Amino acid sequence: MSSTTGDLAAGHHGHDHGSYLTAKRGxxxxxxxxxxxxxxxxxxxxxxxxxxVGGLLALAFRVELATAEPDLFTGSTYNRLFTLHGxxxxxxxxxxxxxxxxxxxxLPLMLGAKDVAFPRLNLLSFHIYMLGAAxxxxxxxxxxxxxxxxxxxxxxSTTDSAVVSALMGAFILGFSSILTGINFxxxxxxxxAPGLTWLRLPLFVWASYATSxxxxxxxxxxxxxxxxxxxxRTMGIGIFDPALGGDPVLFQHFxxxxxxxxxxxxxxxxxxxxxxxxxxxxxxxxxGYTAIAASSVAIAAIGFLVWGHHMFVSGxxxxxxxxxxxxxxxxxxxxxxxxxxxxxxxxxxxxxxNTVMLYTLSFLFIFAIGGLxxxxxxxxxxxxxxxxxxxxxAHFHYVMMGGTLMGFIAGIHHWWPKxxxxxxxxxxxxxxxxxxxxxxxxxxxxxFVAGSxxxxxxxxxxxxxxxxxxxxxxVGSFVLAAGxxxxxxxxxxxxxxxxxxxxxxxxxxxxxxxxxxxxxxxxFAGQVICRTGPYDFDEIDTSRA
Amino acid sequence: xxxxxxxxxxxxxxARAGDAIPLTPKWWLPESASTFSHKVDTTFALIYWxxxxxxxxxxxxxxxxxxxxxxxxxxxxxxxxxxxxALEFAWSFIPGLFLLSFFGMGFVTYMDMQVPPAxxxxxxxxxxxxxxxxxxxxxxxxxxxxxxxVVPSNTPVRLTITSVDVLHSFxxxxxxxKKDAVPNRYTSLWFEAKAPGExxxxxxxxxxxxxxxxxxxVIAMEPAAFREWVAGQKSASASMSPxxxxxxxxTAQGCAGCHSIDGSTLIGPSLKGKYGANEQLADGSxxxxxxxxxxxxxxxxxxxIVAGFAGQMPPYQGRxxxxxxxxxxxxxxxxx
Ligand SMILES: [Cu+2]
Ligand SMILES: [Cu+2]
Numbered sequence: 001m002s003s004t005t006g007d008l009a010a011g012h013h014g015h016d017h018g019s020y021l022t023a024k025r026g027x028x029x030x031x032x033x034x035x036x037x038x039x040x041x042x043x044x045x046x047x048x049x050x051x052x053v054g055g056l057l058a059l060a061f062r063v064e065l066a067t068a069e070p071d072l073f074t075g076s077t078y079n080r081l082f083t084l085h086g087x088x089x090x091x092x093x094x095x096x097x098x099x100x101x102x103x104x105x106x107l108p109l110m111l112g113a114k115d116v117a118f119p120r121l122n123l124l125s126f127h128i129y130m131l132g133a134a135x136x137x138x139x140x141x142x143x144x145x146x147x148x149x150x151x152x153x154x155x156x157s158t159t160d161s162a163v164v165s166a167l168m169g170a171f172i173l174g175f176s177s178i179l180t181g182i183n184f185x186x187x188x189x190x191x192x193a194p195g196l197t198w199l200r201l202p203l204f205v206w207a208s209y210a211t212s213x214x215x216x217x218x219x220x221x222x223x224x225x226x227x228x229x230x231x232x233r234t235m236g237i238g239i240f241d242p243a244l245g246g247d248p249v250l251f252q253h254f255x256x257x258x259x260x261x262x263x264x265x266x267x268x269x270x271x272x273x274x275x276x277x278x279x280x281x282x283x284x285x286x287x288g289y290t291a292i293a294a295s296s297v298a299i300a301a302i303g304f305l306v307w308g309h310h311m312f313v314s315g316x317x318x319x320x321x322x323x324x325x326x327x328x329x330x331x332x333x334x335x336x337x338x339x340x341x342x343x344x345x346x347x348x349x350x351x352x353x354n355t356v357m358l359y360t361l362s363f364l365f366i367f368a369i370g371g372l373x374x375x376x377x378x379x380x381x382x383x384x385x386x387x388x389x390x391x392x393x394a395h396f397h398y399v400m401m402g403g404t405l406m407g408f409i410a411g412i413h414h415w416w417p418k419x420x421x422x423x424x425x426x427x428x429x430x431x432x433x434x435x436x437x438x439x440x441x442x443x444x445x446x447x448f449v450a451g452s453x454x455x456x457x458x459x460x461x462x463x464x465x466x467x468x469x470x471x472x473x474x475v476g477s478f479v480l481a482a483g484x485x486x487x488x489x490x491x492x493x494x495x496x497x498x499x500x501x502x503x504x505x506x507x508x509x510x511x512x513x514x515x516x517x518x519x520x521x522x523x524f525a526g527q528v529i530c531r532t533g534p535y536d537f538d539e540i541d542t543s544r545a
Numbered sequence: 546x547x548x549x550x551x552x553x554x555x556x557x558x559x560a561r562a563g564d565a566i567p568l569t570p571k572w573w574l575p576e577s578a579s580t581f582s583h584k585v586d587t588t589f590a591l592i593y594w595x596x597x598x599x600x601x602x603x604x605x606x607x608x609x610x611x612x613x614x615x616x617x618x619x620x621x622x623x624x625x626x627x628x629x630x631a632l633e634f635a636w637s638f639i640p641g642l643f644l645l646s647f648f649g650m651g652f653v654t655y656m657d658m659q660v661p662p663a664x665x666x667x668x669x670x671x672x673x674x675x676x677x678x679x680x681x682x683x684x685x686x687x688x689x690x691x692x693x694x695v696v697p698s699n700t701p702v703r704l705t706i707t708s709v710d711v712l713h714s715f716x717x718x719x720x721x722x723k724k725d726a727v728p729n730r731y732t733s734l735w736f737e738a739k740a741p742g743e744x745x746x747x748x749x750x751x752x753x754x755x756x757x758x759x760x761x762x763v764i765a766m767e768p769a770a771f772r773e774w775v776a777g778q779k780s781a782s783a784s785m786s787p788x789x790x791x792x793x794x795x796t797a798q799g800c801a802g803c804h805s806i807d808g809s810t811l812i813g814p815s816l817k818g819k820y821g822a823n824e825q826l827a828d829g830s831x832x833x834x835x836x837x838x839x840x841x842x843x844x845x846x847x848x849x850i851v852a853g854f855a856g857q858m859p860p861y862q863g864r865x866x867x868x869x870x871x872x873x874x875x876x877x878x879x880x881x
Contacts, residue, residue, distance in 0.1 A: 454718025
């Protein structure tokens, strides 16, 4: 065992250590809880709900895109659908996804702590999230927005749709993100159990740390930017709209200064999950611990200096474009290090092909494609051709949806026994994983081809030459949806019907597995002491070291 | 570093031969029709094959390990390896060299694409919701082209691009080039069509309802044919009646994209039989459609909004001359 729960008898005062799920009852005990685990679970429920909404919007416009002609929606409805899909998926799903749900639940447990450093701030961040979400839902009811999730000016300064409420929603959600970030940074610095040195931290914690740094440093910029746009629209102060003397390209700089780093807010936590799952389910020490941990931080840092790669054709100077291209290639190196290290971790392991591992392998497959196709876009001359085509759409879905989501689903399955106290059924889970994998690749690989052959994005009707690719993509999206619905159903079912989960079903060595499944209200009965590293499994043949 | 410097050279050598390296995967790219498009394709092909190589390496290793080291028994022993500095250095450094060479190739071709030859012919491109218009200052054409972007082949052409409303982006896939159209600012782009032909133009910066219909064509002609086209345009505009001129402007300025002449409603009201009628306005008042009202509708469309429509029409203030406005009015009068 990597650690022991110290002096149980002394720490035990005779009260009932009921699970956190049953410790208190009633809706209010959830909505106003200070327990990081409950907050994490509420985030998980809300994020998955919005994922469903965003996904249904996508299915609707995928049906439209199955044929070249406009047959289902008018241009203006179509534009509202893709805008809301993007805004919901980015602001309500991907940004909070892993950190707010799994991160909230696991971080204190992994550190051997009783809670996050600021439980009240944590609850506030959830309430702010709900408030921001309410603004976006209101936007939807008020007729929607059609600016694209990027809110490019001067379109967004001048159109008469519900832009202000959408901007306010995104603005408010930023604060939720900042609060989570601050909380995690302080928690990781201050709440580690005795013996849990920095180099013994699970890599998920390292990834959460890097993510939090970005959240805290980048989010204020987008918040201010969106707020300036609200100013411009409501008071006619010219900032971005050239008709008022503003500069629309300035908006793009501000926007991507946040929105590029935020890509790493979405993907780094998934890297963290994969570092855990690939090691645990291969029963091998992670390959290159320091390199993986350091590369998370390096990616976070370099990620602040590449925003201009979204603007190679915006009229930005050649010098700026060149510098941004070069630095962008710089991010590829730490990313490659991670991928190679994960694969090397499997070498001479004892690999169990369970559902978690299937999603881990899916992640590697999909993320490899996502990362490698990024090289086309980082290359100046090629990006000029690819920019704003379906190639870009495919690329970021491979990274954001394929990468983040595969990591997220892998994580949900890996920690499901801990979070709910129940095992999920393996067979439907494996079928689901297969459908998701096939559906995902069919949906998005075809879009690479449509894009590199010149099909622009955000088109509601298109040239017949792209129809085959778009049709296949629509078929894929339904296979993907079938896989995700199956997953939703067996997970929900397992909360009542699943087999009771043992404390440590995967025989992992990180601290969250030291407590009951589901954990007791205060996480651990006594003081936790960490005695070994997170990946020192019993199967490792130390005699050969 | 010698290796990194070598790849762009290779691309340059092939570029002189005038074709992409033979391995360019055909089904990935559209036809290649400008003088630099094959250089882009060569860069694409090199990245593509290196990507394929690394993908096979990564996924091959993953699949092999998954099979070779699958769990056969519960207490199967595993290797104590925790890392390997030499290996880790190699897999950072070697891909790093490839990345640098991609950067270099992309940069070299990009500079070719950015810097037009000094003798390039100038055409002005204006984007507006949802139409591209093309003007020929050097040829002294009075009117914007209603035939698309007509250019001589084998001649460098420089476009000076702007927009009158929101952002648009001017994209010619066959030429592998694109540039945003930004209001109150000029951007530029150049190309040289290798052969006569028709090439698709798309708008690639989202611009609202009819973004996906904001398309046009490059029509590249033999230089002699182009000179004839120019001469034809000139004599046509010289002998044109004001109504004919108005009709031409109606297409070239993008009016036709939003206003039908057959009574059907597009983004804006149909202009069929409108002249002399009364128009119901959004504020409840009504107004007679006469020359002054049409003039105002063209120059400052948001001054009076027609009931049932949104203020989607771009103002033409400063973009049309007085005689052009009059010609448009004369044409609208004839739409019975
Ligand atoms: Cu970026
Ligand atoms: Cu457009």
